[in-house]
Amino acid sequence: MFDIKWIRDNGVAFDKGLARRGYVASADKLIALDDARRSHVTKLQEAQERRNAASKDIGKAKASGDHEKAQALIDEVAEIKSFIQSGEEKERELTADLETAMAVIPNLPFEDVPEGKDEADNVELRVVGEKPVFTFNHPPKEHFELECAESSLDFETAAKLSGSRFVLLKGQIARLERAIGQFMIDLHTQEHGYMEVSPPLLVHNTALYGTGQLPKFEEDLFKTSGDHYLIPTAEVPLTNMVAGEILSEDALPLRVSALTYCFRSEAGSAGRDTRGMLRQHQFMKCELVSVTKPDDSVAELERMLGCAEKVLQELGLHYRVMTLCTGDMGFGARKTYDIEVWLPGQDMFREISSCSVCGDFQARRMNARYRPEDSKQLSHVHTLNGSGVAAGRALIAVLENYQNADGSITVPDVLRPYMNGLEKIG
Known part of the structure; x- marks a missing residue:
């Protein structure tokens, strides 16, 4: 606003x-x-x-x-x-x-954001790591083609229960997704200084207005009864924690993180990524939200990006960082970095995280302010949000990057403590 x-x-x-x-x-x-x-x-x-x-x-x-x-x-x-x-x-x-x-007017981009129409105009900032080298003589498989995943990624039962774009995870694959989520929230809270929050998954329409999902993007949401909606991302409840508040300057920066399920209708995505888990109505994500003073928000974006990158580095995954162009940024963002992880089965990079700085755009919609120590006048805070990262896509990346010739999956070292020491699945 x-x-x-x-x-x-x-x-x-x-x-x-x-x-x-x-x-x-x-x-x-x-x-x-x-x-x-x-x-x-x-x-x-x-x-x-x-x-x-x-x-x-x-x-x-x-x-x-x-x-x-x-x-x-x-x-x-x-x-x-x-x-x-x-x-x-x-x-x-x-x-x-x-x-x-x-x-319904989107935020203004920073001057250093590359101009463009869509994702084809995004600019590669850096590439980290190397593509995995496989010893088997067939092309690497996609996650849903792996032998160990055939019975554990149950799309048929999920469709019977809920319809298309859902999956029912079973056994060690379900445990692996849980391990990824626990690893991420532990990393961000224990090493990166975020406070863990377990927020409601149902929010009022006012919360969605505050972060910019309403009124323009209602078709992307799942509405329940009254004025309640399922959250499309934990950004909504985490950012709205400061809605209507007047914070003291020494309370900033406020950094919070949550591991939650998210719900999106995927309106307009018909025909895209219909196979596998890439585009689901329900998925798990570790969200990062920062609330800062205006002068600190640009540096905070770089810090947040580093926190999200650390997840992929610890998992040993090859990825690249993209600066989104003006035509591909989200509604409330002034600048956005996407992290794209390498998926061998698709032979391409796919988005796994977005980190954005919104300036005072959301704060004005939420009336979130702080009291500077050297001024009697209140100022709006700045807000930032990022995925740290999407657990479902991280699961896909682990399955595809750690696949073996015999169809098993090697469990990354950093996840083994969460898997009771298990080294391989399948």
Whole structure:
């Protein structure tokens, strides 16, 4: 969400920034909506002032015996009262019109974000590690083709229970996913300084508005009863922990992490990644959220990225870091890094983490502020979020990168303590 006062002062920069994202918006149109609201509010204030003055004059007219003037004033006050009542409703409508128009406008990209239309224009920042070398004489298999996974990745039973884009994990594969999740949350809380949180998986629509999923992306969500939705990411409850709060400066940075299931309708993804576990309605993810002072958020993005990379480094996985272009960034982001892990079965890199800095975009929607020590004026905090990482995709990466000629899977060293010392699956 933007500050209309900032748009008034920076209309050219506002339009230019949105144009870089391929978004057509006009500062002039938003200012015109605000002008209409302001003009109406001025009329209401003038009417209220006249009503107050006329009400005082009624008493004076009655006291002087001028009943004709008193009656005229009484009629005028009644007319003004009627105008104010209807005018207050119109004010709410004009305010809602402005807020509705502002709520669907994405955040402005930083100047150093590469300009582009889609993922083809993303820029490779670095490549880490090497592709695994396999000793068998056939191409590496995809995760759902592996012998040890045939009975453990049960898509048929999941479809019977819930429909397409679900999977039922069994046995050691289910345990391996749990091990990956526990390893990640332990890493981030014990080594990276994040506080572990176990948040609700159901949130009010106001929480989704605060982080930017509503109103524009409702079709991507699973709505339950009333105004509750299943979370598409733990970013929603974690970030909204500071909604409506005024934090002290010494409480920042606030770093929190959660290992949760996430739920997405995958609207618009028909025909994409229909085989296997890559694109599911329900998946486990370790989320990282930071709340910082404005001057610290850019450095915090680099720190968060390093925390997410550490997961893949510890798992011994080959990956690359991409800087997303303006056309591929998320709605609330000012800059985003994607981490893409190497999947031998697909012979390509696939996204496993996104880390984004949102500036004060979400904080304004949530009214999340802090009190600087050297100022009496409150300031909005900055928010960041990142995957640290998606456990389901990490499971896929481990299965494919650690596959053996006999169809078994070698368990990465860092996961063996979580697997009771097990070295191989299958």
